[in-house]
Every structure is written in structure tokens, then in C-alpha cells.
Amino acid sequence: MRFSIYRYNPEKDQKPYMQEYDIDVKKYNCHMVLDALMAIKNFMDETLTFRRSCREGVCGSDGMNMNGKNGLACTTHLSTLKEPIVLRPLPGLPVVRDLIVDMSQFYEQYDKVKPYLQNDKPAPAKERLQSPEERAKLDGLYECILCACCSTACPSFWWNPDKYIGPAGLLQAYRFIVDSRDTATETRLADLADPFSVFRCRGIMNCTDVCPKGLNPAKAISEIKLEMLEHTV
Amino acid sequence: MKLATHTFDAVIVGGGGAGLRASLEMAASGLKVAVISKVFPTRSHTVSAQGGVNAALGNVDGPDDWRWHMYDTVMGSDFLGDQDAIEYMCKYAPETIYELEHMGLPFSRLDDGKIYQRAFGGQTRDFGGELAHRTCCAADRTGHAMLHTLYQKNIEAKTQFYNEWFAIDLVKAKDGIAGVIAMNIENGEVVFLKSRATILATGGAGRIFQSTTNAHICTGDGFGMALRAGLPLQDMEFWQFHPTGIYGAGVLITEGSRGEGGYLINKDGERYMERYAPHLKDLSCRDVVARSSMMEIREGRGVGPKGEYVLLKLDHLGEDVINKRLPGIRDLAITFAGVDPLKDPIPVVPTCHYIMGGIPTNKFAQVLTLSADGKDQLVEGLYAAGECACVSVHGANRLGANSLLDIVVFGRAAGLHVQQSVREGLSFREPSESDLEAAMARLNRWNTQEQGESVEVIRSELQKVMQEDFGVFRDADAMQKGFKKLEALQQRLKHAAIKDKSLCFNTMRVEALELDNLMETALATAFLANNRTESRGAHARFDYPDRDDKHWLKHSVYFGDGRITYRSINMLPLEVKAIELQAREH
Ligand SMILES: Cc1cc2nc3c(=O)[nH]c(=O)nc-3n(C[C@H](O)[C@H](O)[C@H](O)COP(=O)(O)OP(=O)(O)OC[C@H]3O[C@@H](n4cnc5c(N)ncnc54)[C@H](O)[C@@H]3O)c2cc1C
Numbered sequence: 001m002r003f004s005i006y007r008y009n010p011e012k013d014q015k016p017y018m019q020e021y022d023i024d025v026k027k028y029n030c031h032m033v034l035d036a037l038m039a040i041k042n043f044m045d046e047t048l049t050f051r052r053s054c055r056e057g058v059c060g061s062d063g064m065n066m067n068g069k070n071g072l073a074c075t076t077h078l079s080t081l082k083e084p085i086v087l088r089p090l091p092g093l094p095v096v097r098d099l100i101v102d103m104s105q106f107y108e109q110y111d112k113v114k115p116y117l118q119n120d121k122p123a124p125a126k127e128r129l130q131s132p133e134e135r136a137k138l139d140g141l142y143e144c145i146l147c148a149c150c151s152t153a154c155p156s157f158w159w160n161p162d163k164y165i166g167p168a169g170l171l172q173a174y175r176f177i178v179d180s181r182d183t184a185t186e187t188r189l190a191d192l193a194d195p196f197s198v199f200r201c202r203g204i205m206n207c208t209d210v211c212p213k214g215l216n217p218a219k220a221i222s223e224i225k226l227e228m229l230e231h232t233v
Numbered sequence: 234m235k236l237a238t239h240t241f242d243a244v245i246v247g248g249g250g251a252g253l254r255a256s257l258e259m260a261a262s263g264l265k266v267a268v269i270s271k272v273f274p275t276r277s278h279t280v281s282a283q284g285g286v287n288a289a290l291g292n293v294d295g296p297d298d299w300r301w302h303m304y305d306t307v308m309g310s311d312f313l314g315d316q317d318a319i320e321y322m323c324k325y326a327p328e329t330i331y332e333l334e335h336m337g338l339p340f341s342r343l344d345d346g347k348i349y350q351r352a353f354g355g356q357t358r359d360f361g362g363e364l365a366h367r368t369c370c371a372a373d374r375t376g377h378a379m380l381h382t383l384y385q386k387n388i389e390a391k392t393q394f395y396n397e398w399f400a401i402d403l404v405k406a407k408d409g410i411a412g413v414i415a416m417n418i419e420n421g422e423v424v425f426l427k428s429r430a431t432i433l434a435t436g437g438a439g440r441i442f443q444s445t446t447n448a449h450i451c452t453g454d455g456f457g458m459a460l461r462a463g464l465p466l467q468d469m470e471f472w473q474f475h476p477t478g479i480y481g482a483g484v485l486i487t488e489g490s491r492g493e494g495g496y497l498i499n500k501d502g503e504r505y506m507e508r509y510a511p512h513l514k515d516l517s518c519r520d521v522v523a524r525s526s527m528m529e530i531r532e533g534r535g536v537g538p539k540g541e542y543v544l545l546k547l548d549h550l551g552e553d554v555i556n557k558r559l560p561g562i563r564d565l566a567i568t569f570a571g572v573d574p575l576k577d578p579i580p581v582v583p584t585c586h587y588i589m590g591g592i593p594t595n596k597f598a599q600v601l602t603l604s605a606d607g608k609d610q611l612v613e614g615l616y617a618a619g620e621c622a623c624v625s626v627h628g629a630n631r632l633g634a635n636s637l638l639d640i641v642v643f644g645r646a647a648g649l650h651v652q653q654s655v656r657e658g659l660s661f662r663e664p665s666e667s668d669l670e671a672a673m674a675r676l677n678r679w680n681t682q683e684q685g686e687s688v689e690v691i692r693s694e695l696q697k698v699m700q701e702d703f704g705v706f707r708d709a710d711a712m713q714k715g716f717k718k719l720e721a722l723q724q725r726l727k728h729a730a731i732k733d734k735s736l737c738f739n740t741m742r743v744e745a746l747e748l749d750n751l752m753e754t755a756l757a758t759a760f761l762a763n764n765r766t767e768s769r770g771a772h773a774r775f776d777y778p779d780r781d782d783k784h785w786l787k788h789s790v791y792f793g794d795g796r797i798t799y800r801s802i803n804m805l806p807l808e809v810k811a812i813e814l815q816a817r818e819h
């Protein structure tokens with residue numbers, strides 16, 4: 001199987017280039033894109049550099065752009081991709097080396113939404129009660145693995161990665177806004193009310209299209225906008 | 234040698250559940266704390282845990298009792314667990330779970346709004362009676378929910394992180410541990426993190442086996458670090474094989490799927506656990522179920538062209554239960570086995586999952602070594618918590634959903650004890666120049682070696698040996714052969730080399746440093762497995778099929794130079810009567 005992979009090591013390369021690899025995916029028993037990357041690294045070229053950990057789509061390490069679409073290498077079947085398989089780092093973030101991007105801006109936007117439960121009432125001796133219906137509102141939100149596939153597919157995030165929270169961060173903002181146990185809804189909404197944080201979303205849906213966990217950040221964003229209408233002056 | 238030094242009150246090596254719970258405990262204390270992790274914290278292996286976390290909340294079957302949970306844990310451990318530590322864990326379990334709930338962990342809920350609890354292997358009511366529903370969960374993503382919640386609370390607490398930094402080795406001083414040498418993976422910068430207290434929370438080492446449920450990063454780094462610092466490991470012969478790893482891929486299907494009513498069948502469609510363990514059947518302890526599956530396969534009742542696996546049947550649970558309680562499992566089965574469990578059973582096989590052994594500690598997470606006359610001795614400035622530690626609450630066999638509990642209970646205990654020690658004047662220890670050089674030796678060797686075999690060649694041979702000779706069933710012949718092969722590999726590893734010498738995000742260098750740790754872990758396992766001439770919990774030998782309490786009711790302790798000694802089992806819980814030695818019934 002033929003691969004064309006983005007290569008760049010700032011220590012020795014003037015600029016990035018694409019490198020071709022042919023590998024016998026049968027021989028190395030490769031099913032997923034990650035299997036193939038590991039086979040290349042193990043048997044052909046140990047300098048090829050990428051992140052990976054869980055190899056089962058839960059840690060969010062190996063988001064990358066495969067044949068033009070963002071996704072996780074470890075859960076993307078080779079059989080679903082046309083040859084040559086073109087692998088590039090997630091778009092829009094600075095490349096550290098090969099398929100590894102610098103995620104700082106992505107994490108900073110996440111931190112900005114105060115992604116932790118806030119509750120100003122004293123905690124009870126046991127659990128805070130939450131009905132199954134209230135809990136169900138968190139489904140489709142809490143499962144985010146911070147892989148950045150969505151935010152790096154979002155044109156608004158590419159243009160304003162310092163000011164626009166981006167789909168991943170906003171998904172988490174909404175996760176706490178709708179949590180029946182969180183009491184900071186008002187300030188959460190107020191914090192997002194500037195022209196950039198939320199309102200740069202143009203509803204293009206790229207984010208939802210690529211999320212490897214089947215989450216829907218675009219929907220969460222429109223829910224936030226609705227909440228803002230309901231809550232603000 | 235000029236080495237930059239960063240100074241902290243406490244340095245936590247590991248950003249998984251244990252490390253993040255420890256850092257959170259110290260956040261409000263005014264101590265200067267750093268967490269270092271070789272991956273961004275939410276990518277730690279805790280994120281993969283599925284099924285849940287045990288605590289006697291009694292939300293489902295009426296009043297529960299932590300003493301019953303303790304009884305199950307001791308029985309499950311096949312009496313190798315330390316009862317003072319098990320008592321501590323089970324007693325503080327409810328409180329620890331409520332804390333996590335208050336932090337925001339999105340637990341699944343019952344109709345009355347309380348935390349949902351499911352059945353899990355080995356959990357009973359009333360000291361061995363009916364099955365208990367004691368496992369709190371967030372669908373089948375409990376580890377994800379726990380790790381993200383802890384990380385989120387650490388953001389609020391403004392914890393200082395060294396993300397994508399790799400801890401290379403502990404720095405020894407005359408009177409204890411002075412800190413750790415670590416490398417920034419992004420640019421190769423190396424620093425000495427000096428601390429009053431160093432907490433190892435480096436997780437497991439399943440990657441010593443060919444087939445494992447563990448992530449690629451589970452390479453036993455803490456084990457290697459401890460051994461090279463002259464400290465011992467305990468009970469490393471006890472590896473848990475999970476009954477339901479997906480055949481071929483190794484990816485886990487949680488025991489929670491049997492807790493929800495799924496069961497295993499052989500090629501004749503027989504629910505064989507009814508034959509092996511009539512009382513708890515598919516929810517017997519993991520060692521029992523894994524051995525039963527292996528017996529089915531060995532005796533020709535396995536499924537598939539080579540009869541190499543068995544099947545996990547879930548379709549009878551119905552769409553509703555599967556989609557609500559086991560949605561992640563359904564995705565994994567579709568992606569990695571090509572099977573939709575709504576319709577067809579999943580091909581599974583016992584797969585390496587968890588190391589019960591580790592760095593010996595007391596219940597305050599303080600690391601222990603043995604003095605020349607065989608007495609427990611505290612290692613000043615060093616703590617360990619989570620899967621890398623052996624406190625020991627799991628003994629010879631861990632109960633499902635007791636590890637997520639272990640990591641938060643003892644992560645917290647470590648945080649508490651460090652604060653107290655610093656208040657009481659725990660100071661820094663000063664390493665000499667040669668102590669620092671010793672901790673740099675490994676990195677220097679990989680940096681300078683030009684020619685040699687690749688990391689992959691040695692790693693894959695090591696994994697093959699462990700898989701073939703130290704698996705679910707063991708015997709002296711295979712183990713001794715395996716042991717010889719490991720020794721040869723150890724020699725070859727000394728001359729292995731990496732071609733990539735770049736300073737920029739060099740993952741090959743990281744893999745090389747990890748391979749050293751895999752080797753140390755594999756050797757510790759091989760030494761102790763070969764040495765223990767009985768069967769207990771997960772250590773099952775054909776040549777010594779019975780438990781032998783007369784000779785082996787004790788922890789094995791291994792030092793890196795091959796020395797083996799023993800520690801006695803703690804049978805002295807504080808508040809309750811010790812659970813007396815008895816046969817484990819199935
Ligand atoms: C698939 C799967 C499912 C499981 N399900 C359950 C379950 O349902 N219930 C249950 O109780 N248990 C379960 N377990 C077990 C449980 O998840 C683990 O034992 C537990 O999460 C370990 O947590 P930890 O904090 O000790 O280590 P980890 O979460 O593995 O974290 C280790 C940390 O150490 C860091 N680290 C390691 N080495 C270095 C180094 N050299 N330098 C810097 N940092 C380093 C890593 O980056 C990471 O942050 C499961 C395990 C697996 C494999």
C-alpha cells in the first residue's frame with residue numbers, strides 16, 4: 001500500500017516535504033492507519049514521528065489529516081481510504097515535527113471556558129442527586145477526548161485561534177452549562193458574550209462532520225446561543 | 234556536569250488518575266507541586282478504563298457494607314492482599330466516590346437520582362452471599378470520566394504541569410531519593426527536578442506481553458526507575474489476564490458487559506462458566522474465568538478456524554441496555570472485531586490486563602525497602618501510588634473496578650501524607666555529582682551508541698517470550714527456557730541502538746528508554762514467577778497446581794541484582810477482625 005506522508009524536522013529541514021512509503025500491510029498485519037504508521041516506524045524509517053497511546057480511540061493522541069479529512073489514525077480502517085493515502089498533521093496549528101502539532105492554543109481555549117464543575121452550595125454528605133433525564137443531557141458532550149480534529153477543521157478557528165474558543169472548547173462550555181449540578185451558568189454565558197468567543201461560529205458543520213466520537217459541537221454551539229438569548233437582557 | 238535544577242516541594246511522576254488525585258489533594262496546601270507526564274494528562278491510560286469503580290454505597294440492593302467489600306477483596310486476592318490496606322481502601326471508598334461526584338464526574342444515575350451501580354466480578358453481599366451491585370460507573374467510560382474530571386479540577390487548582398516530559402531515572406542521595414531526572418520530549422532539554430517528596434504514579438506495564446489491553450505507553454517506567462535506584466519490586470509474578478480482550482486486537486471488552494447480563498460461550502454454544510463456577514458463573518473472579526476460557530480452548534472447544542477464542546454473547550440484553558449502558562463497547566466491537574454485539578457474539582480471549590505487583594508501599598503510599606536484616610524500611614522522600622504501587626490491595630488477583638478505586642484512594646493518601654511530612658519538616662536531600670551522573674547514564678548510552686539492533690527487534694522478541702512462557706498457565710520447563718531467552722535479550726539490549734538522534738520530539742529515543750523499563754519488568758516477572766512454586770490467584774502453574782499456604786503465604790520481593798526475599802502479609806486490620814485464611818470456593 002502506498003502512503004504519502006508529511007515530513008518536517010525543523011532541526012534539519014528547510015521546509016516540509018511529502019515522503020512516499022510503500023508497505024506490505026498484509027505482512028505486518030495492519031488494519032488501521034496507526035498500524036501502518038507503526039509498521040513504517042518499526043521496519044522502514046524510525047525517524048517518522050507521530051503521537052499515539054491507547055490505540056482504541058479514547059485518548060485522543062493521534063488526530064491527523066488523512067486523505068484530506070481529520071480523524072484518528074487508530075480507528076480509521078485502511079480499507080476505507082483511497083491510495084496513495086496522504087497523511088498530514090492537523091491543519092492550522094504549528095507543526096512541531098512530522099505529524100505532531102503544537103496543541104497549546106487548542107488547550108488554552110479549552111482552559112478559557114473554565115471546564116470544571118462550579119457549585120456555590122455546600123456539598124452534601126453523599127452524592128448530589130441528578131435524575132437520569134438531567135444526566136442524559138450530558139451524553140454527547142462529556143465523551144470528548146480532546147483530539148482537536150474538530151477545531152482544526154474549523155475555518156473560524158484557523159483565522160482566530162487566539163480569540164475564537166473553537167468547537168471543542170465550546171462543547172465543554174455547554175457540557176457544564178447544562179449540568180444540573182453547576183451553578184455558574186450565568187457567568188459562563190456572560191464570559192462568552194464577546195463578538196469572538198462564540199459568535200465566530202458560522203455554522204459550517206465541519207466540526208461535527210469530522211468528530212471521531214460522533215459528537216456534535218455545532219449543535220452545542222447553537223444551544224449556547226439559544227441559552228444566551230434566554231438568559232441575557 | 235551542568236544540569237539545570239527545578240525545585241519543588243513535591244514532584245509527581247504521572248498524570249493518570251493516581252497522579253492527578255495526589256496533585257489535587259496538595260493544591261490547596263500552599264506547597265509547590267509539579268506533575269510530569271510523558272503524555273498530555275488526559276491521554277494517560279486511566280482514560281481507557283471502562284467498567285467502573287467499587288464503593289459500598291448501597292444504592293441498588295439496599296444497605297451495603299464496606300466490610301463485605303473488604304471480604305470480597307481479600308478473598309479475591311487469594312489472601313495475598315494486605316488487610317490493613319484493604320480495610321483502608323474499602324472504608325474510604327464511599328467518601329472518595331462522593332468527592333469525585335462533587336467534582337463533577339458524570340456518573341450514570343438511578344431513577345431516584347443516585348449514582349448507578351452495576352454488578353461486577355467477585356462482588357457479593359453479606360460475606361460471600363448474593364451478587365452485589367457495587368460498581369459505580371459512567372456508562373462504560375468510567376475511566377475517561379474520572380480522568381477528565383480530575384484534570385479539569387487540576388486546571389481550576391492551577392496545578393503546574395510538565396506535559397510531554399519523560400522521567401528517565403530517580404536521583405539517589407545517601408539518605409533517600411532527591412528527585413528525578415527528566416527530559417522535555419519536545420526539545421530534548423534535560424533537567425533535575427529536585428523535591429522534598431517524589432511520588433511515582435507511572436501506571437502499569439502490560440506492554441511486556443504481545444497481546445494486552447494496555448496502551449502503548451504502559452511500559453513500566455516506574456518499575457525500571459525503582460530497580461535501578463536499588464529499590465525492590467514486590468509480587469511481580471501476579472499479572473492479571475482479563476477474560477475478554479478482543480481476539481487479535483487485544484482491545485478490552487469490560488467485565489461490566491457480563492455485569493449487565495452477558496455471558497461466555499464455547500463452540501457448542503455452551504455457557505461453560507456454569508460448569509466451572511456454579512455460584513458466581515460469569516461473574517467469578519477474573520483469574521477463575523480466564524483459566525476456564527483457556528481450558529475450553531485447550532480442550533478443543535474454542536471457536537474459529539484454529540479454535541483460538543471463545544465468544545461473549547450480549548445480543549439477548551437488547552438494544553436498550555446495550556446502547557445505554559455499553560455504548561462504547563458496541564463501538565469497539567464494531568471497529569476492532571467487525572461484529573455488532575446487538576446481533577452477534579464478540580470473539581474474545583484472555584489478554585494481559587493488569588499488574589497486581591509493583592513498588593511496595595505502606596497504606597500512606599510511602600515506599601518501602603528491606604534492611605539488611607529483612608525489616609521494612611521507609612525510603613525517605615519517595616512515594617508510589619496507583620498501578621505502579623503494591624500497597625497491596627489486590628494481592629494475587631485484583632477484583633474488577635478495584636483499581637480505579639485504588640488509584641484515587643491512595644493518590645489522595647499520598648497527597649495527604651506528603652503535606653503532613655512537609656509540615657513536620659521533611660527536607661531536601663543533596664545528591665552528589667556521581668548520583669546525578671548515575672541517573673543520566675542510560676540517556677547518555679542511547680545518545681552515543683551508533684550501531685546495533687533496533688528497539689523493535691528486541692521489544693518484539695521480549696513480548697513473544699513473555700506471551701509464550703509466562704502466560705495464563707505456567708510451568709518450570711517453559712519458564713526456565715523463557716528465562717534463558719530473556720537473559721540473552723538483556724545482553725543484546727546493551728548494544729541496541731537508535732538511528733534517530735534528533736533533539737526535536739524524538740519518539741524513538743522515548744521508545745528506547747521505555748524498552749529498558751520493559752526489560753527490567755519482564756525480568757522481575759520471570760524471576761518471581763519461576764521462584765513461586767505454588768498456584769495462587771493469577772499465578773497458575775501446571776507443575777504446582779495448588780495453593781501452598783505453608784510455604785507461600787508471603788509477598789515475594791525482588792531486587793534488580795536478582796536477589797529475592799520475602800515480606801509477610803499484613804493480617805492486622807485496625808477496626809475489624811482479620812479475615813481468616815480459607816479456601817476460595819467457586
Ligand atoms: C482497557 C482497560 C480498562 C480498565 N477498566 C477498569 C475499570 O473499569 N475499573 C478499574 O478499577 N480499573 C480498570 N482498569 C485498570 C485501571 O484503569 C488502571 O489500573 C489505572 O487507571 C491506572 O492508573 P494510574 O494512575 O496508576 O496510571 P495511568 O493512568 O496509566 O497513568 C500513568 C501516568 O504516568 C505517566 N508516566 C509513565 N511513565 C512516565 C515517565 N517515564 N515519565 C513521565 N511520565 C510517565 C503517564 O504519562 C501517565 O500520565 C482498566 C485497565 C485497562 C487497560
Ligand code: SF4
Pocket residue numbers: 153154155156157166167200201202203204205206207208217218221
Ligand atoms: S460549525 Fe462553527 S465550530 Fe463547527 S466548524 Fe463550523 S464554524 Fe467551526
Ligand code: SF4
Pocket residue numbers: 143144145146147148149150151167168171210211212213214215217
Ligand atoms: S469534539 Fe470530537 S473532534 Fe472535537 S476534540 Fe472532542 S472528540 Fe475530538
Ligand code: FES
Pocket residue numbers: 051052053054055056057058059060061062063072073074075
Ligand atoms: S491512540 Fe488513542 S485515540 Fe488513537
